[in-house]
Amino acid sequence: MDQHYNFSKIEKKWQNYWEENNTFKTTEDKNKEKYYLLEMFPYPSGKLHMGHVRNYSIGDVISRYMTMRGKNVLHPMGWDSFGLPAENAAIKNHVHPNIWTWKNIEEMRQQLKMLGLSYDWDREIATCHPDYYKWMQWIFIQFFNKGLAYKKKNPVNWCPSCQTVLANEQVVDGCCERCHTLVGKKELEQWYLKITEYADRLLKELDLLEGWPEKVKIMQRNWIGKSEGAEVDFKIAGSDKTLCVFTTRPDTLFGVTYMVLAPEHPYVKELVSEECSKDVEEFLDKLQYMSEIERTSTTLEKEGVFIGSYAINPLTGKEVPIYIANYVLMDYGTGAIMAVPAHDQRDFEFAKKYNLDIVPVVDPGDPEIDLYNLKEAFEADGTMINSGTFNGMNSRKAIKDITAYLEEKGLGKAAVNYRLRDWLISRQRYWGTPIPMLHCEKCGWVPEKIENLPVLLPTDVEFTGKGESPLTTSKSFKKALCPKCGGEATRETDTMDTFLDSSWYYLRYTDAQNKDEVWDKEKAKYWMPVDQYIGGVEHAILHLLYARFFNKFLYDLGYSPCIEPFTNLLTQGMVLKDGAKMSKSKGNVVSPEEIIKKYGADTARLFILFASPPEKELEWSDTGVEGSYRFLSRVYRLVHELSDTIKDATDSYVVETSQDRELNYVLNTTIKKVTDDLGNRFNFNTAISAIMVLVNELYRYKSESVLNKGLLRHAIKCLILILSPFTPHICEEMWQHIGHDSTLYHERWPEYDEAALVRDETEIAIQINGKVKERIMVTSGLSKDEFLEEALQNETVKALLDGKNVIKIIPVPDKLLNIVVK
């Protein structure tokens, strides 16, 4: 052991040791309790950023801790390696995405290894590898065979810059999630996955996820957006058509005074009267020129036009006019609504503007509200009025009764609507998994035969960055034979959204190298579910919802053993510098490489874990990093200086002096605290601060004239062990130095001694009316009565009580004594 803390030498040495000795290799072991720890795998941009370092440092601490607790830990790593940047690089620099991506993977793997992370690299996967995407295609075909993958022509979100379609989830504020370009609409035939089929389970089974942050569950609930209500059929006057609407308020059916269609509704063209056609066309024209955000903005004034037809209220038989308006959306419900201006604020505003009738049907029973001269819509519950036989009924009950009545008369039915849409998965891109489908004139869409998988990405393609998928430029790819009839067929040239690749990788890790099947079900059964998943909140909706969906589908097929894939979820906070997210444009990026070079990986890890609790934002601080480095040097020096003293000490020792007792007390409370913070709370910052307290105490103890070598040796051993999950390299080095010849990775986590946690005497506060006046020492661990008795004997307490009118004394053993006086 060098005299000074030579981190670069130490870190290289132990990284090599771990690699050569396969220290982190994991296999199924039925005799041990498994623990599956997963951090979200990165996109291989080529450069690690601080967010990665934080994510993987958190994971590594948990992984190493769980291993020391005797768990069989699965801790894998891989690459989410399909995606746009590779293709953009190809267009810009004329490098093939494959070459670009694999070079990045190499570089990033090196950087990850430099952090000393305990991954089982034998399980490494890359989604762009044919061995992986073969099974992606296989899964897609399972979806297709179950009727859950289908192709449909629809107006879709189109990013003019990326030249590809986007899922609804990938449109943020009307802009492309990736490049922030304004997204438009385009009519295209695309592949969809029927995630809506699973909407109810995705919603309900969130309740099983007790180990997830409430915030994430709420976001998913809102995203799925379940509404219960009814579908009601309105006949159209002078036509044999019926107009179906969805409403959550069937109780207000008697208050319908007009109907509204979304401008894109197919009925518009058919129902528009001649007199109105000019107005309607002008209105549609106007909307054409509006962007998606403008059109759907809540602040936009509600506008519309009458189309010249009338619908018949199924309960009253009354005719009401049909409008089209900008506030009704084609892609929710049926794209048409019944308008009840008295009880819906949007309808109210529209009715006011166009002088439409406002008929109240729910009475709030509030004298302040003038029902026939409403200032705003009344949306709450009340008593039914103007509603025929339902009058006098509570509106809550009327929802049920009117729905039942509609069902009975065949005029409508109870219905549930979701905000969640089916998942559009086709992308007009090269660097993704080819959709393994062929189109045959005779047989329609046919999946590729399983034995022919993978459908490989062709290499003879051009990257123009424009229009259709680059796969169409391949000479060999498109033309193929129909797997069903053997006739001529055309291959699908679109590729899959990369979110599909990351929706099942956690299952593949359980049997990552399997060539014959997607994974061995027995292995998946041993490892799944993931016990702890760690990643950024930015994946709260997209990735986590898709992954849950895939897992449920695979569960239904018998391939996943669990209903939910991730038992516990930790969403780590962002890394900030000067109060803002690190970004090139702001010029506040601190590169991990630079920090590792200057201070070492252990310091980087320690700082990141110490500066903030994991779910919170972390403010980067250069001086803070130096502090962490200083601490590690201090620990290193301590062990170095004491190594001679403790070398030949025995493992048994007796705690004798009061100094011994103090050290023993601090040691054991520290072990308890760190155990608790790591095992139950993931509060790494307070765990580290506790270890710092122990180190301070050891420095103090070291300066004593008489040292208890056995105790000291034990304390140093424990210190190294409890610090090792945070900073493994330096701890391995010190562990070796105090006389061990193999890795501490498989050492058992130290136990604490309950008896040592109690000091003979405890300092307590004496309060008068809740204000601290004095502090005294009393015997520890007394009962309330004993404590009170002893405290009252105390001279200081007696003096404080003297001459006072004491009302009450509240004893809190080992904490305080509150004297209430008047």
Added chain:
RNA sequence: GCGGUUGUGGCGGAAUAGGCAGACGCGCACGGUUGAGGGCCGUGUCCGAGAGGGUAAGGGUUCAAGUCCCUUCAACCGCACCA
């Protein structure tokens, strides 16, 4: 607009089930070691001379409130005409 999170020294943060606010670290100041600097070691560091005051602001419950309840404000995040 709806939903959520957060608010504590000069700074990052601690206080886990209502019981001594400010652990631990950074910064700063002073002292020691040193030719000097750095490094290291030690001491101090919420405000106030003091009584006392103090956890975004105001109110409440309690013997006791950063923690519980009500009102307000600010910052951040998510969704947003969802019928």
